[in-house]
Amino acid sequence: MPGQTPEPSAGSHADSVPNPFPVPSSSGNSAGIMLRLVSAGLFVVMSLFVRLASVEAPIGQIVFFRSAFAIPPIVAYLMWRRQFPSALRTRQPVGHLKRNFYGGMAMVLSFVSLAYLPLALATALGFLAPLLAVPAAMLFLRERPGAVAIGAALVGFAGVVLMLVPAFEGPTPDRGTLIGVAAGLAMAFATAAGRVQIKTLTATEAPGTIAFYFALLCALGGLASWPFGWVTPSGLxxxxxxxxxxxxGLAHITMTEAMARASVSTQAPFDYTAMLWALILDAAIFGLLPSPVSLAGAFVIAASALVVPLSGRFTARSEALRPAR
Structure with missing residues (x-):
């Protein structure tokens, strides 16, 4: 979803990296699900703050504040985990720069999308990232996803087409919607590329290390935009x-803790509660509801993204129940 820094794949480690988390158990599933719900809500709240700030502040300034003020919660979390400052050691400085390049682009593009689209539509476009990760993994990681994953990715793009339909209604296209959707699509591509880079980082790096350096480097990148025009923001x-x-920052912490308590496939369905939160905030604060066609497209994207982890979960369960030959 827009502006999201952590990635589910960042929870996987190679054997060479000490795993700070216990193996998820069935007793921890409830806590993991609850934390995932909180995380999804926090990411939507973050997107709401970005959308409100974009009325006055330029994108570079928003990137700086979004990243710089995420560092204290992340550091406090690492201290609570007794991983600070040891988590700051890295074996892949160039890898962090590559991840930051893609992730930084994704953050900027997501903020542009939020400036032009309702929260619900911008959130839905963020769900394209796991679908785009399917072809990216095929190209760069030599993975071979199944027919269900490939089909879900194609259906997800059909949802984007539905979201675009209202932009072409009337005598002239809605320029703001076109800009917002184009930025959201580009954000999803950049996020998918970033996920591939994160996959390589997790061979030696812990999730806290990846999150810290992403926030730090993005803050420096946002600060570099200061000469190009920052504003003195009002109190609001x-x-x-x-x-x-x-x-x-808090969304990252709750997401990481959720990953410690439940498997990714168990949590995946609850990520999409972000759509509900976004719709509620759009209606309550901005008095906005997307058109029925756009809303249908948003739910097609969310449902398609949900199919991938659920199909993997059911496949693994059926294979476990299959008698040995």
Missing amino acids: SLACLIGAGISG
């Missing part, structure tokens, strides 16, 4: 800028 905009960073 400043609160939104700071709130975006803190809620983003």
Whole structure:
């Protein structure tokens, strides 16, 4: 979803990396699901703060605040885990730069999308990232996804077409919607590329290390935009800028803790509660609801993204139940 820093794949480690988390058990599933629900809500709150701040602040300034104010919660979390400062050691500095390049582009593009689209539509476009990760994994990681994953990716793009239909209604296209959807699509591509890079990082790096350096490097990148025009934000905009960073950092912490307590496939369905939160906030704060066609497209994207982890889960369960030959 827009502005999201952590990735589910960041929870996997090679044997050479000490695993700070216990193996998820059935007793921990409830806690993991609850934390995932909180994380999904926090990411939507972060997106709301970004959307409100974008009325006054330029994108580079938002990137700085979103990243800089995420660092204190991440550091506090690492200290609580007794992984600070040891988690700051890295074996792949160039890998972090590559991940930051893709992730930084994804963050900027997601903020552009949020500036032009309702929260629900921008959130739905964020769900394209796991679908785009399917062809990216085929090209760069030599993975061979099944027919279900490939079909879900194609159906997800059909959802994007539905979302675009209202933009072409009337005598002239809706320029704002076109810009927002184009930025959201580009964000999903950049996020998918970043996930491939994260997969390589997890061979030696812990999730906290990846998150810390992403926030640090993005903050420096946002700060570099200062000469090109920052504003002196009003009280409300400043609160939104700071709130975006803190809620983003807390969202990462709750997501990481959820991964410690339940498997990714168990949590996956609850990621899509973000759509519900986004619709509620759009209606309550902005008085906005997407058109029925756009809303249908958003749910097609979310359902397609949900099919991939669920199909893998059911396949693994059926193979476990299959009698040995």
